[in-house]
Amino acid sequence: MDTEFAKDFGARELTGVLERLSTSSHACERLLSALGPANGPLAVNMIRCGELVGEVGDGVHDFFVDEIENEAEDVWAGMILAGEEDNPETNYPVLIKEYCGVFFVSALEHESAGYFLSLEDALGYVECNWDRVREDP
Numbered sequence: 001m002d003t004e005f006a007k008d009f010g011a012r013e014l015t016g017v018l019e020r021l022s023t024s025s026h027a028c029e030r031l032l033s034a035l036g037p038a039n040g041p042l043a044v045n046m047i048r049c050g051e052l053v054g055e056v057g058d059g060v061h062d063f064f065v066d067e068i069e070n071e072a073e074d075v076w077a078g079m080i081l082a083g084e085e086d087n088p089e090t091n092y093p094v095l096i097k098e099y100c101g102v103f104f105v106s107a108l109e110h111e112s113a114g115y116f117l118s119l120e121d122a123l124g125y126v127e128c129n130w131d132r133v134r135e136d137p
Contacts, residue, residue, distance in 0.1 A: 005129065010121035011114035014064055015052060017102045020117060021064065022047040024100035030071075034063050068104065068115070072097035075119055080107060081132035094133060096122045105129075 021027045031047070032040035043060045046052050052060050076096035083090025094107040096119060103116040105126055116122040126133055
């Protein structure tokens with residue numbers, strides 16, 4: 001994950017969005033269910049504290065990386081205009097997705113920029129990262 005440029009727009013690593021996830025009953029319930037009764041309560045406590053440690057912490061990290069990627073909903077869609085605007089072969093989709101108040105940018109052939117705490121921050125990153133972007137109607 002390359003967040004250096006995106007940090008100017010509020011991007012952060014997963015540990016930087018744990019507090020937001022801890023306020024979501026949906027995210028906590030999914031985490032409890034995934035890690036089970038033995039590790040689930042400890043995992044929820046870790047995200048409330050904002051610190052992932054040990055094997056349970058590794059499990060929490062892996063869970064949320066997958067959960068956010070797979071369960072996030074599209075909240076904004078556009079096209080990166082890499083060539084001629086009317087030539088679809090030179091244009092690439094870019095999406096902003098949201099999961100429990102955590103946003104991320106998804107664009108083909110581009111590494112993840114990290115996570116954002118607002119749609120506005122994610123959109124600011126999109127608009128500055130690519131020279132020509134058009135919002136889909």
